[in-house]
Amino acid sequence: MVRTSKVINVIIVDPDPSLRDRWRAAFRKGSGFRITGEGARVLDAYTDTAALEARANVLIINADHIDRADTRTWALLRGLIDPNVHVVVMTKGDDQQALEFFLAIGVMGLHPPTGEPDVLRRLVRNASAGIVDYHPLLVERVRALLAGVGGASSVRVGGLVIDLERRIASRWGQAVHLSALEFDVLAYLARTRGRRVSAVELLERVWCAPLGAGGTLDQVKACMRRLRQKVEPDPRHPRYLRSLRGEGYFLNEPLQNGPREDSARGL
Secondary structure (H helix, E strand, C coil): CCCCCCCEEEEEECCCHHHHHHHHHHHHHCCCEEEEEEECCHHHHCCCHHHHHHCCCEEEEEHHHCCCCCHHHHHHHCCCCCCCCEEEEECCCCCHHHHHHHHHCCCCEEECCCCCHHHHHHHHHHHHCCCEEECHHHHHHHHHHHCCCCCCCEEEECCEEEECCCCEEEECCEEECCCHHHHHHHHHHHHCCCCCECHHHHHHHHHCCCECCCECHHHHHHHHHHHHHHHCCCCCCCCCEEEECCCEEEECCCCCCECCCCCCCCC
C-alpha cells in the first residue's frame, strides 16, 4: 500500500446515490482524502466551483453506468478541464469496446465495482502516486482481446502493435503516424525488448552517428519526446516508452501493475 502525507482530492462519479454514499464514507473514514466533487455524471461532479478550484488528484468512476456516447463526459476524462487528474475506472469488463477504450485513454486504476473501503482507498492512493493498479481478472480479459492482434512480423505491447515488416504502428486499433526515424527507434526498442538501451547505443545503431561523431544526446531526447507525444495516452506519465535514469530506454508492458521506475524527463 502506498502511503502519502499529502491530501488527495477525490471526485466520485456514479448514477447510484447509494453507491456514492458508500464511496464517500470509505474516503471520509480514511485519512488523507478530501472529496471535492461528486455526481451522477462527470459533468455533474465538476459543476461545483469548489471542485474546479480544488483540482482533483483522482477521479473515480463507475464506468458501467456512464454513457460512453456522452462525448462531453469522455472529453473531461481525457483531461480537458482537469489535465492532471488520474482516473480510476470501476467496471465488470463485459463490454469489449469499453474495456479497450479505458486502456486507450490511459486510466491508472481498473477494478470491478466494489464498495470495500480498503480497496477503494488503495486504488486512489496508487493512482495519486502514479502507480498502475489493474485487477488481474480484467488484465486477463484485455490480454485475451489482444491475442489475435498483429502477425508473425509484429511486436505487441499492451495495445501497441509494431509491424516490423510493413513499418507501421497502431495503438488500440488506431494508426500511429511516425516519421522514418521515429519508427526506427521504436522498432529497435521492440527488437531489444528485455533490456535497457542507452542513448549512446541508439545513436550508434539507429542514427549511425556515434556520440562525438555527429550524434548528440539531445537528438535522442527530442526524438523520444516526439514518440511519447504520438504513442502515449498521457505523455507526462509514459507507459510504453519508459526509461531508467542512468541505464536507458525500454519498451514496457503497460498492463503490468507496479510502481513507476522511470523518468520522462531524465532521459
